[in-house]
Amino acid sequence: MYAKFPKGAAHRTDPGAAAEVLYDAVVVGGGISGALVALRLSEAGRKVLLLEAGPAEDLTLRGYERYLDRFYSAISKDNQAPYPAVANAPMPRGTDARRITPGAPDASSYIVQSGPFATDTTYTRVLGGTTMHWEGKALRMLPEDFRMRTLYGEGADWPLTYEDLAPYYSEAEREIGVSADVEDQAYLGIGFDEDYVFPMKGLPLSYLDRTVAKDVDGMPVDLDGEHRELRVRPFPQGRNGIPNPAYDGGRGYVPRGAVSAYQVEVGERCQGNNNCVPICPVQAKYNAGKTLALALQSGRVDLVAQAVAHKVHVDESTGRVTEIEYRRYDRPDSPGHTTMRARGRLFVLAANAVENPRLMLASGLRGSSGLMGRNFMDHAYLLAWALLPEVAGTFRGTICTGGITDLRGGRFRSRQAAFTVDIHNDGWGWARGAPMTDLIGLVDSGGRYGESLRQGLVDRVSRQLQLAFMVEVPADPSNRVTVSPDFTDELGNMRPVLSYNVPEYTMRGVAYARQLSRRIFARLGAEDHTAYDPEFWGYAVHDGEGYEIRGGNHLAGTHVMGREPSTSVVDADQRCWDHENLYMVGGGSMPTVGTSNVTLTLAALCLRSVRAMLAQLDSETAPIEVTTGRDQAATTSGETAP
């Protein structure tokens, strides 16, 4: 079944009229967090205004195909290639990353990087947000990831436990549509309700995974006195597979296909396009447009796009947010805009872990704990690449179907970072631009043409194995997002300024990952081709060894949740300690990132927070003070002021 985007929904709300409405909630950001919050609030009968910074177009199959066409035509096929660059709502691009000279911030692209470490981390500012280009890995965090400080003396403890979040993980798995088998995913303490099955059956491992598994399964690893044996394990995936008839007590699951304003039948099952990042051509992969379409169908969600939040206004006496001032640009290609305001009982910042604190800091709201924008986290990726002794048919499947998860947890975490290992079905693409670089090498310097070229490509590409170690990065207050009036975008919004360094704890995990990759390659009889380039923008030296470190686009930590106002920005419900009607949702609330891609966890957090939002809306029956005082009459009805 396709996800019907109501025709005209991207344009039907007049921002001028919306400014006169007191919404139950104003949500900033049309990605997965904002979409989930808008959907659930509207399901409960609440009226929501959703502000989206990206261009305003109804989501249609034809519009999606324009993304695809842009991708096909692009010279660089990086993870933003399909999406239009809009100067009014700029976004970082992986190709922006440059080495940073100490003391000289790199302001050449949207995120101003102060360093010392450069990152290529990105997010996408279009309707649907970064789920447009996410890979779709939907791992739950381990129970121990929530208690890192207590168990290992590293990072932070959450104000929540795995058990607290588990029901919301299940709910998020339904909403995203996760394909996996419980028997593959119950490890290192990850628990599921009795009789739980994922909405869809697990996607098969790739032939490459199976080739690796032949030798790696059973490989012994002893670390900090703990013995374990590695195995290649399928990852849960946020993409459509075969519905599990046992789901939901035997009621089954109906996959959600492509989003469109008219009837289409696309995207109901993954076809193996091997292009999850940057764009699934058939929308078998979840994107937040699917949730947005449902939210908009309710008729209680108003969407204003081309609306870039500019300032959060706060009543100084109560600390409550009174309105969000935003700049609505008329056209994507010119800076002409109108300043508008949005008013609500609750405000929900769902713009991601860079844009959320950026907006708060640009509004002069640094937080009483001083932690707004601090503790920026991402995953640090270390890649290792080799040629297998046999043709493994690399470059087929989803980007990643399987990997090694045995070193996600354990006692070693008191000393070094844990990691998940991805087997990349796209070979050395991430590390070295394969297979195009292989083609160019074989033709330009290998003297190959005709049959010898075809032979060379099979020898060189179809045997590629790239392991991506996704290494956890613990919270560090000096890794932070700030703003500065010196750096603004076309609309006059302050740009994020990022200071980032990879902590030693992470680097110890990185060094161990490299050692492990050597052992794995040796066990496979594979030729290790890994070589880290000292000129690489993300080159980092640890114990005399250099490594290429890449960003994971798993942004987190910048409005961290906690039990105490002095040590956190939001509480366990993602409500700001300083502003009782303001929720900052998404990865920014996470105290640790563990070794899971963050989307599933932040979706679960949002679903959990909606309960708190609804309870607050129910309890706050009294009209609230609004700054202008002109339209008090509207404050309880939520309708347009007289």
Added chain:
Amino acid sequence: MTAPSFEKFLSLSVDLTAFEETDLLGTGMAHAYLAKVRAACGDEVVTDLLDAHRAARADAAGGTGSHARTPLDRDLFDRALRHRILSDDRLGPVARNVIKLWYAGMWYALPPEWTDRHGARTAAETSTVTAAAYQEGLLWRAIGANPPGAKAPGYGSWAEPPRIADRYLKGATR
């Protein structure tokens, strides 16, 4: 000067790519590719390249002239191509670009030493030909895969061994 012949371009392309004529025509890109090469390098270079290819075939056919029918001596032909085209500092880079064009659907900028000597045209810069060109890259067929984002192989196909002709698997199997 007459325009470079499409048939000769096709014949050159078959020899440079080791894909059959029906495969090359089957991409629907052949005319666009010839146009791209002409725009990037100029007709004179293209005509010389095609003539050199004809001459190489003639060398390998034993000089009989009726190159289309006579079986080629593969070793002689390889040598003739290397001598007449691949090692030629004017024709070699263009021939390599033709190969990459077919395999990647992309026109790669010619090396600076080439443009210094033979002229730089705007069309010579790195560029995609059309949105379809990427999807029609022969590279993907050569490795038994689909171009990422197009020509999907179907659910679960990735669990099976790749469909790569046996003749390319030798030496790479344990």
Added chain:
Amino acid sequence: MIASTIENRDDLVSYLNAAMSLEHATIPPYLTAYYSIHSGTNSDAAHIIRVTAVEEMLHLTLAANVLNAIGGKPDLTRPGFVPSYPAYLPDGEDDFTVDLRPFSPEAVETFCKIERPGKAPSADSRLVETPDSRTHFLVSSPTAEKMRFYSIGEFYEEIIEGLEKVAANDPALFHGDPARQVGPEYFYSGGGAITVVTDLQSAQQALRFIAGQGEGLDSGIYDADGELAHYYRFRQLQLGRYYQVGDRPDAPSGPSLSISWDEVHKVKVSVRLADYPAGSELARVARDFNADYGAFLALLTKAFDGRPDLLQEGVCEMFRLRDGFNRLVCNPLPGSGGLHAGPTFEIPAGAGPDPGVSPDAGATDETARTVTR
């Protein structure tokens, strides 16, 4: 009302074999139009035709389920299962041929005719006489000589009534092995779910679904699942606009759709192998395609013969056929005045992978009667 042409289980088997042949016969024309469209163009039309073709696969599978449920043995490899194009379909008064055509107004016109709602003017005109001069009827009666149906809808109505009649006299009619049924886990399509057939009710449900998805229910534009019927999908291409719920058949009010008739490979209409230059590389490729298509039908036959899990592989085979199809239609056909090549769907005998396993003789006989060549 004229007498029923279905008296017993054997008649039903004949009819269901004919139904499978009919459902399949629409696929090559749809695919020819679909793959003739230039890559990256005509998105609206391409999606509409593609989905219809996929749903014809669903219909084929549903018909196989009904046939299996009454103990039949589907066989897509029997001679004549694939018609020789151009082939005839009935449309009441003016007969028309179904050609393998590139995407064009003529092709869409034909598709509308194939899927056109067709209730006979009266119950006794469901079956009409076959003119002697016409031989390639797809919806001829397999049991009543020289008779054919007014429309596809009437053809299915005859089977639905026949099932009821035969089931009333034969309580063991639905004795087929349930393991031969294709369930929803094996078939995955855009519109409509697969029905597992175990009794009269599910059999009738499956067949009504086929008829309804083609032409709509009770002259409404949507079928029981809220999916737009095929006829109206194609009408959108003629009317230039998508339907929305609540629209009248003649006035769709959804988003407009755009068509460029020129962005099409001009495939020679109903091209035959004989049109290819003898001994050419292109002729070999066209023959190879037909052989691959034959192997695909053999794989489907296996899937419908107790191995429903093979359908997953079948889908991958279809994707491979897509690539071969695309290559053929990009090739000019020498000597045809600038027209392009295309698959001919002349399936070689013995294209199946299992020549040793012959389909039961009965089915073959029925075929001979069903699709007169």
